[in-house]
Amino acid sequence: MEELAEAPTRPHRKQKRLGRGTLTKELIVEAALRILDEGNVNALTFARLGKELGASPTAMYRHFSSRDEIETAVADELIRISLDGYEPLESWMDSLRDLAYRAWHTFSDHPAAAMHTFYRVTLGPHEVRAVDAILEAVHRAGWQGREAVFQYQMYSNLVLALSGRNAAMLAAAAAAGADSGNFWVQEYRPARPQDFPYVSAHHDELRIKDGFEVFSGQVEAMLAAMKAALPAAS
Amino acid sequence: MEELAEAPTRPHRKQKRLGRGTLTKELIVEAALRILDEGNVNALTFARLGKELGASPTAMYRHFSSRDEIETAVADELIRISLDGYEPLESWMDSLRDLAYRAWHTFSDHPAAAMHTFYRVTLGPHEVRAVDAILEAVHRAGWQGREAVFQYQMYSNLVLALSGRNAAMLAAAAAAGADSGNFWVQEYRPARPQDFPYVSAHHDELRIKDGFEVFSGQVEAMLAAMKAALPAAS
């Protein structure tokens, strides 16, 4: 069986020259994400993009002015994936929790892409949807105006920072060839253990490693603080 | 007046060949941090290190096996700077807040270095001190064993992720030559504003940009959650 669906995204290599308009921003972004997902943090190069798309490496410059710009487009694509199928839930807290877990899992599924993009403001078409979705939940909770934006900033920045750092750790561990769960382990063997009594006393516990459990606790802490700070009207 | 203090860290360039043992891990790490602090996120190269230290670029390989290893050493150096002069305060909450603000300010002062290192577990000599300091405060609050480590993980991971993302945004803004405070501004001009009612209603508020105020709110949310979850004994 031929994979017919693959044809439009992966042009035949044997073709000598690509027709005009074969490449698009969308095709390049999808190829970039595919390349980053292979696991090598530094795999996204113009040469690799050219190979993936059966095009000359420099053809990308017709569509993006730099690698940085391609990465920012990947950032918006990750937001698109993360929001896919999202609908507000009955309670504003459930909505915010759902959005947080979506970001976490999207970043965990695409660690190298997330590592290079989680700190970017894309100002792209999907980012604006995410901002609107979070502000909607914050409004439903009872905040308005500047205070609503402040709550939005605290929440979304928290989620992106925590999910992004986790992705960076995953990507770095993969690059180091390490067991991809082991980066959470902090096993210290100081020369003078008596200088670090608390570290020594918790040597075994510091080997525990459930990133999502920690993330979940951090999200609940923020949601509880928001609930406690709800404006009186609600 | 000659800057005598500079001599040991910056060898004379005219010297043809460096004597054996001139280079040390410490000198290389200090040079690396100086280079990163110049503002260019990608400035840390072996060539640049060689120039900074008056040595051959490849001499670094006698002391570190890769650029990645140098960056991990820079990560530990940032922790050293951050802990400099730290003493536990009377209340465990004040201690944790102090440690959080130290990390934030250190990362803000060295954005490019922080961007490349905030997600690393260094297992180095200063990281173990930081872990011990946080565990000490968590113990004083009343936690022990596995639960103490979980509180430590929630808190330190929160602080590193938030301070690290801020540093990455600062570094990226500097690289883009942008006004270094403007990266916090999210000004959307969607084609169909009616599709994003909450974004449209908060157009002006989304220009507000005080990263530290947001960080402070996030830290207080976590401290409040910890206080609420204190074990009964305390």
Next chain:
DNA sequence: ACCTGAACACCGTTCAAGT
């Protein structure tokens, strides 16, 4: 865990030339 210089296989970006 010594320092240097040559060498190798890359990499981002520019630009003149091809369709």
Next chain:
DNA sequence: ACCTGAACACCGTTCAAGT
């Protein structure tokens, strides 16, 4: 916002040779 190939100024890393 067309696609290609040559060219330029880098970059990380290896390794034989120098002190």
